[in-house]
Amino acid sequence: MGYMLRTMDTSAPLSGLAHRHPEASAVELAISGMTCAACATRIEKVLNRLPEVRAVVNFATERASIEYAPDAVDLDKLIETVRKAGYEAHEPLQSQKEDELAAASARTDLRHFIIAAVFTAPLVAQMLPMALGMHDWMLPNWLQFALATPVQFWIGARFYAGSWHALRGGAANMDVLIALGTSAAWAYSTAVTLQGGEGHVYFEASAAIITLVLMGKLLENRARRRASTAIRELIKLQPSLAQVERDGTLVQAPVASIRRGEIFVIRAGDSVPVDGEVVEGESSVDESMLTGESRAVEKQPGARVFTGTMNADGRLRCRATSVGSQTALAAIIRLVEQAQGSKAPIQRLADRISSIFVPVVLALALATWFGWMWAGAPLADALVNAVAVLVIACPCALGLATPTAIMVGTGRGAHAGVLVRNAAALELAGRIDWLAVDKTGTLTEGRPTVTDILPAEGGTEAALLGMAAALEQGSSHPIGLAIRSAAQSRAFALPTIEGFRSDAGRGVQAMIDSKPALLGSATYLSEHGVTADMHVAQTLEQNARTAVGLAHGGRLIGWIGLSDQLRASTPAAIARLHAMGIEVAMLTGDSEQTAQEAARKAGIKVIRSRMMPADKAREIERQRANGRKVGMVGDGVNDAPALAVADVSFAIGAGTDVAIQTADVTLMRSDLVAVADAIDLSRATLAKVRQNLFFAFFYNVLGIPLAALGMLNPVVAGAAMAMSSVSVVSNSLLLRRWRPQPSQSSPRSSTH
Ligand code: ADP
Ligand code: MG
Secondary structure, three states: OOOHHHHHHHHHHHHHHHHHHHOOEEEEEEEOOOOOHHHHHHHHHHHOOOOOEEEEEEOOOOEEEEEEEOOOOHHHHHHHHHHHOOOOOEOOOOHHHHHHHHHHHHHHHHHHHOOOOOOOHHHHOHHHHHHHHOHHOOHHHHHHHHHHHHHHHHHHHHHHHHHHHHHHHOOOOOHHHHHHHHHHHHOOOOOHHOOOOOOOOOOOHHHOOOOOOHHHHHHHHHHHHHHHHOOOOOOHHOOEEEEEEEEEEOOOOHHHHHHOOEEEEEEOOOOOOOOEEEEEEEEEEEOOOOOOOEEEEOOOOEEEEEOOOOEEEOOEEEEEEHHHOOOOHHHHHHHHHHHHHOOOHHHHHHHHHHHHHHHHHHHHHHHHHHHHHHOOOHHHHHHHHHHHHHHOOEEEHHHHHHHHHHHHHHHHHOOOOOOEHHHHHHHHHHHOOOEEEEHHHHHHHOOOEEEEEEEEEOHHHHHHHHHHHHHHHHHOHHHHHHHHHHHOOOOOOOOOOOEEEEEOOOOEEEEOOEEEEEEEEEEEEEEHOOOOOHHHHHHHHOOOOOOEEEEOEEEEEEEEEEOOOOOOHHHHHHHHHHHHOEEEEEEEOHHHHHHHHHHHHHHHOEEEEEOOHHHHHHHHHHHHHHOOOOEEOOOOOOHHHHHHHOOOEEEOOOOOOOOOOOOOOEOOOOOOOOHHHHHHHHHHHHHHHHHHHHHHHHHHHHHHHHHOOOOHHHHHHHOOOOOOOHHHHHHHHHHHHHOEEEEOOOOOOOOO
8 A cells, every 4th residue: 555655754754743742741540529520620720730730631531631740740649639629530440440340330320319219209209299289198298208318318428428529629519519409408398397397398309309310420421431432442353362373383372462573373254463464375354443444455475464453364374563552553542542531622611611600500599599588488489499590500511511522523533544633633623624735645646656757868768767766765755666666667777876865845866976966856956056958847747747857967867757646536525625615725846737737637726836845834824824724634744844833734544554643633544535524523523512512501591590580390400400411411422423424436334
């Protein structure tokens, strides 16, 4: 595949983006005990107060991603800080262990919910006849007290504990609202009961709120786990056992025991256990689980195989090249994990709101209480309305709106071969309206072939091509590869070179026979004082060829014409991007005419030709200054400066080589369709986030005045509150249905 060659040196130029991540220690902590987004904001605040610490706490994934300077703080200090704020933190355990823990706590939650429901059912049931005017059906107050009290203090203990933790940490969270609201209803009703009066009691409200909130948590956790299955599905791709050659025999061994350099065998139908290189055998391998491209890839000796991919019918003997955390699959999992734990800019508003929400709601509830008392309402009515305000206002849905959608979106992307570095990139990609694309390797196959060898008067093809190939020995540019392989297939002898230098976007030079030799664009030659007849080059370019000239000792030796096939999928991809409202611009180092020809075929109207790598970057900055949101797609070879200044950078055609982690979006497939898919996914995710935020806000904004005006029964408020988080998470789960658009050129079945 073309990209294998091109990606050889892509990590080097792209690592220029590394300045985005200052050098520091980083750690992921699993956080437990958070009940709403206010808790996450709170933990974030205390951690960031430590010197040289940058922390992001994600409520939905229950993770804190922390960067810190090891000489200022250590891990223990970080964990202790979280504990002091009232929550538990530990280093993430093995995923299996964590699954067990999660399952155990889900069982406890279910048991508590059932107990609460059993006690609460009669309390709520008696309300029905009462609503129909049959007051005789009421349970005696003492019985109601007996039913409600265990729910309040046994099952409801978690809310008191949560409140205590939060208050001790100096902040209020949703537990405080629930505990306060239900305690008020319970205490008032108990007082009435103790006085022996026959006055109305509100035990059903306190018990029902607790039961409903528990039910909401239960459903929410279940949905949340489903939202995070993407990583678990990726981990499952790796088999646990493999056939390994040891001491001359083939044995079955745990995958974890395989070392680099060991020989393993993949039988027909096996999953590949570790990354390796085929040493014997032929087969086709399905790599769609990593690349999203469901075309089988033929493997022969020398080819690379990747963990988690599926062997079809042949038998392959392979040498392990990377194992454990070094495999491409492990890199993908890390990337998805990081992305899911990161925070989208759009979430900041929700965070800010939920951090001030609880105190504001407490104030509103108090105001409701005093307002009704002042208006002369009975104590009980004032109390019930205040309780309804406390309960309806819980900001849980708000905290889940963004992270759950991001979680599902990034997971979906990973399945389709779209790896997003973080939530911010996912959010930004959908807002792009100007997309710069490199020509070679992005619009075209990136595998130019030599079509014309045109020596100058008196020269020979052998001399021209031989010298050119010698110059290109040190180059990884597609042009260099094409020229080398053309010389190789004609078995031309190569002269020796000295002092090789490559000038990005122009050409290469070295000394041959103690005389300077240059190979590159016409501009490159004239920059170095070579006056050549440009007529030949122009003719080549009129025929959509890239023309490179060779000069030796200041004299032109000849021209070489190359042509690079447009990818079959390019025109459709460009049309789709245009239809999405994105202006596509071709930025290329090639000459005007060659560029125009390619642009015409691809359907691109905006062309910038003869651009040096720095020009590309400048053009992107210019567009950004004009208020455009700019994306840049490049294959990495000399596009690093442009990729670095774009709002969102796309690395295309990474294949299974995911070393290019510095790009904002890494596309495993090597065509522009994947870029359209990535933008489409980003827009779908953003739309979900907006729906969710609207849901959450709308419901609080509408619910609070209703409750304050006494138009919302506390039981209904409890139900509505529980359902709001469930509906937000379920809405995010709908994103799982997102699929990349099938493209005409490479028909793809659904990947999972
Ligand atoms: P693109 O923008 O299409 O990717 P580049 O910026 O990589 O193009 O290169 C621009 C031009 O510079 C090429 O069309 C070619 O004329 C010249 N060039 C770059 N690298 C080489 C090389 N290794 N050998 C010969 N010519 C080169
Ligand atoms: Mg290029």
